[in-house]
Amino acid sequence: MDAPLPPRGRYLIRDAYVITLDAERGDLPHGDVLVEDGEIVAVGEGLSSPGSEVLDGTGRILAPGLVDTHTHLWNGLLRGVIEQEPGRTYFEVKRRVARHYAPEESYVAARLGLADALMSGTTTVCDWDHNARSPEDVDAKLRAHRDSGMRTRYAYGNPDNHPRDEVMDLADVARVQREWLGTRDDGRLSLCVAVRGPARTERDILSAEWAFARDRGLPITLHLGGRRDDAARYADLMQMHRDGLLGPDVQVVHAVDVTDEEIAMLAATGTSVCLSPLTEYEGMGIPRITELLDAGVLVSLSVDTLAAPLSASLLAVMGTALTIERGRPRGKAMTARRMLELATIDGARDLGLDHLIGTITPGKRADLILVNRADLNMVPCADPLPVLVLCAQPANVDTVLVDGRVLKRNGVLTAVDPNELAAAATRALAAVLDRADWHQFALPALAEADA
Ligand SMILES: [Zn+2]
Structure with missing residues (x-):
């Protein structure tokens, strides 16, 4: 490959x-x-x-080059598995298959997502890993980043469905910081901590994870969680602010359903907002891009998940988001140049890479x-x-x-054979589905890669 x-x-x-x-x-x-x-x-x-x-x-x-500030690369194998049918919605599929990934499948999924992104002009990807299964699994993903030649940030998170009352594997985050940054990579890799936040973990766990990241100078990213009326998943931004959890080292993903008061607070604290318009339109609403920008909030763009299914194209994200923004009364004057900045220099700022x-x-x-x-x-x-x-x-x-x-x-x-990668991705999904005892799909027979 x-x-x-x-x-x-x-x-x-x-x-x-x-x-x-x-x-x-x-x-x-x-x-x-x-x-x-x-x-x-x-x-x-x-x-x-x-x-x-x-x-x-x-x-x-x-x-x-375009900058994607949040994509769950391990999801790449699931393109075509998701559909709005019982048993096939995103969260049902994720829960059913996540634990069946071995490091080989995680490697191939990351290579697939990175290669697809590269095809459409993305040069930097933040791999938001909410299925970090083991140190071996994490190392396989980081090898995929290195082998791709692309610029990446690894957002080290939890295995899928990690218990609310258990802290993430902070010792292994420290190992990756020590062993990978500046040594096993060649300066193209950076690291941050992908936390669950107050809606999905207990207060003492959250405090430990925040303190760890801040002690080590690692940025923090978390999902705000869809719609405000989905109380089981939605983090209260104003409460997070009162608890001292926000700031310029924190990126909030999917701040779609935000109030004017929250937007002003995000701007005042320097907290950045990562939007994934194409997946947000499907289940969370229409982001208030112009209101966020007018208030001075740093906004970046992302693909989120290929499982939706989506292609990894930020070109598609920019074009669709600009069209829809112009359909909102507040957004009709948004320029193409401003949208391109969100996908380039503002994404770089969000990842702390704007000097590079x-x-x-x-x-x-x-x-x-x-x-x-x-x-x-x-x-x-x-x-x-x-x-x-x-x-x-x-x-x-x-x-x-x-x-x-x-x-x-x-x-x-130039650095990967697309036919071999397509075959490897198809075999990897077959292996995951087999372990999950899921035999519904007729995957195409693709040529075996040379050994
Ligand atoms: Zn996400």
Whole structure:
């Protein structure tokens, strides 16, 4: 399934329509970007660099790589299992299969989700793991992150259905921080703690988990939990604020059903909000994006789960979320540029990576995407930015660099064989379903991978 990661080359991307998202640089209709050893070293027009490999930007948009701030990668195998039928809703499926994942299946699921994200121009993914089954399972996922070549954050959580009165495996979170960060990875991995929060665990457990994370300087993320009327799952934000649980080190996922008072508090405390519009529309409501942004809350975008089923495309998230936001009275003036910022620089801020990625700026790492603007679904492309946000498909994403490595070139992934990965994912789901004694699905027979 694996190909070795390509080397970090010396690239001159020439004559692209460059959307830098850097306030000082703006858009360059005929821009060049020079990349050396994983770093953006120059942005301008008419650059020359003898000896660099030229990547032709003619007819292409060059933009910062997209940042997905919350996806449960282990869910990737479940694409097609979920449906609105008894026994097949998301939470029923999750409960039935989660405990049957062995590390091999967790590895393949993570590779699948990361490769699918890469296809559509996502270069950074936060893997929000609410099925961290064992140290071996966690290591398998982190190997998948490393082998993918992508930039990742691992949000270390609990195994599915962990008892409310038991603390998470904090010793193993500490082990991962010690053993992986800066050593087993090459600077592309970061770590945070994925807690259950007050709706799903006891107060003393929650206090221990919060204190651990803050002692070690690890950011915290939690799910707010769907709709306010779902009391068993919904965390009370104002009570969390009174308890000192919020702040700039905390990301709240799915803050959909928020009041004006809560929005003001999130802004005042610097707590960030991660939205997954495509799954939120299905069961939680329509997020108040404009109200959050107008109040000054940091908002980022995410895919959440491929199980929905969804593709891992943040292009789809941006386009749909912008369309629906403009259908709300408060949101009708939202621009495509603001939506693209949520999926790039604001996502980078949310993950604490904005010093490294999120804009095309000399000194930052080279996480870049080249998108064909001459394809039929993109032309005539008078103003490339709204066309990118509202029309682009994964197939338009021609080239993707992560940390200066070309991981997609001419539309083809370079560090993984897609056919072998598809076959491995299908076999992995078959193994999980078999252990769960679930024999309802006729999975396609895909070619066996070479041993
Ligand atoms: Zn989630």
